Amino acid sequence: MSGATMTEKHHPYHLVDPSPWPIVGALSALVTMVGLVLFMHGYGLIVSGLGLAMVLFTMFAWWRDVVKESQTRVHHTPQVQFGLRMGMALFITSEVMFFVAFFWSFFNSSLFPAPEIGGIWPPKGVEPINPFDLPYLNTLLLLLSGTTITWAHHEITNPEHRKMVLQGLGFTVLLGLIFTSVQAFEYAHAEFGFKDNVFSSNFYMATGFHGLHVIIGTIFLIVCWFRAKAGQFTPKSHVGFEAAAWYWHFVDVVWLFLFVCIYWWGSGR
Template sequence: MRNHPFHLVNPSPWPLFASFAVFIFTIGMTQYMHGFIGGGYTLTLGFSMVLYAMYVWWRDIIREATFEGHHTQAVQRGIRYGVILFITSEVMFFVAFFWSFFHGSLAPTIEIGAVWPPKGISVIGPWEVPLLNTFILLSSGASVTWAHHAILAGERKQALNGLYMTIALAVVFTFFQAYEYVEAPFTISDSVYGSTFYMLTGGHGLHVIVGTTFLAICTIRLYNYHFTKSHHLGFEAAALYWHFVDVVWLFLFVVVYWWGGA
């Protein structure tokens, strides 16, 4: 019998399998980008292995937390710290590209015409699709907060409705982002503006897709009665991640679309 509240994890094959899957995925991506014969098949195999590793590893964690009772208050506190540190590292990811954007815009070099936006670049107006997407994403932040409060109040049906609304808004946001990319008058290779624009908005779009997947898994878990008033750490992590995505988009809208395109 243990005399501490911490979870000593049983030996698992998934960390090693996940490492091997990422290795295959990286090789496949490299081969595919350089036009190697069979590179697409290797990429598909590696990506499938990564997805399988995610599924089985998350399955085991859900089993340990929900059915075996290993996630005590002390364990949950440690996981919360881990989620906060993870989001902090994500903040640093965006800081790097915002820094690059400001470096190019505050002191534009002669190579780009000594002006910002660079000479020849037709920027995307902030008051059309970007403004619409801002309202959509802020609304999704409100709906995920609604779902959180509903879980705390024991209102499972309302929580599900809040999550359904959040996921629907996230899908609409992603659709409009893709539409904007299709209609954009410049590409990622068009000077420092194009590269920083697509790295910032594309990086954020990837985070939206990850957050949407996160919330979809939480919806399935809530539907299967995995969450209670006092035990819903998985949802808390998803909600915190989603609010981070919201805040990053506000910075993107103000800095890149509004101020950076003026």
Template sequence: MADAHTKHHDYHLVDPSPWPFMAGIAAFLMAIGGVAWMQSLKGGALPLFGFDFATAHWYIFAIGLALMLYVMYAWWADTIKEGQEGAHTPVVLLHLRYGMIMFIASEVMFFVAWFWAFFDASLFPGEATQATRAEFTGGTWPPQGIEVLDPFHLPLYNTIILLLSGTTVTWAHHALLHNDRRGVIAGLSLTVALGVLFSYVQYYEYAHAPFEFANSIYGATFFMATGFHGFHVIIGTIFLAVCLIRAIKGHFTPERHYAFEAAAWYWHFVDVVWLFLFASIYVWASFGATIATH
């Protein structure tokens, strides 16, 4: 009877799990709660199933977010457990790598949309189909009356920070391949610290930006592109922090460390996107513009 349950293949048949269903419920609550929250901010209503969800304000969204965070923790904990139990065979690991590559490719296209919006507004500021947009830009880029950030101040600091973090995560990877546990922990610790420092510098930059998101096509494209990148930095920092905790616990070996590889790939992707943002939105767009001095 025991032989009937022995696995004679390289594939992993996932055990029945409640987490996909729970994730769907959490996403539904976040969607309904988010819309209800926005409706309540403008004094509107969201009547569904005989109940005005707008009266719940942000509570529904908070419940959905809390449930989603718990599902993420529990689901990934199960995945880590499966990997440690040997369920992630070479074939399964190959497919996991394909999945991560496809995920990063989708993220590339996500940022292509924001670059597209930025270059459409900046390269053709006077050829908009709506007169209001031409009035916003004044036919020039940056728009008239806009003072831009000095690209060689805080943005340059953040560029150096991210380049250093790419170096430290690579150091940690090479240390792992050579079974140098102390080097892995040191490299990941520095990378996480640099990620936190980047986020703080960007927060400070946003707090002192001489333009706003609203009423400016420049501000809208700037904050959407750099803001989403900042969000990805936060996600990547958490990803690496989890890898750091696992490295301290001794989960990774030179032969088996897919999670660390995925985190490193994601972090290098974040680095490359920032270089394009810095070169285009900060440096190129500042040519001939008035630089803010405060």
């Protein structure tokens, strides 16, 4: 049997070539966690920094390979694209459960306030942030960003509208950067610290991790902007863009729950 016949593809799936990134990623995560444990005991900052750099490098290199594979229809067939979409959907589902834990903690503390905090919510002495000040502005920013990313998603189905795709992505990235800046300003002027009480701990954990997701989503969209500019997305093949759009919509929805539950209802206003 000839070599050409042996390597001929008789299925629509992508059997990836051997890759070093899974084992490198696992080792990078191990180094990072060891460094964090050491850091919690007063040292190990260099180890955790090295591990984080290794994780970031692994992410860059691994996703670079996936982007290269996406440039050929031989690899990213419709069946493979469907699998990638389902993988992203399951990842977002796991992220939903991640935030459910924070909301669970918040409602457990607020609906049944302990005697140690005065039996009231918010705890005595806490001055919550006015939900209709900066948080309301950030809500409007994220809602607007949801429309701009949807606009870009709609235009990407037309190969002649690449300029509009870039505009929609650009506006979304800008709104994400403004959101992060406003939240950083809000944190800098908050009248309570992370370790003050259960209210502040829940507040900073929930909103802080959401802010981290906004930063990650913004980077995701910036990469998509450069890929769109390079013409790597087509009406029939733009899974990377869809994943970024889904992730951004997830970030939007989580913020709405944070605004209503923690900023508004949780502040006792």
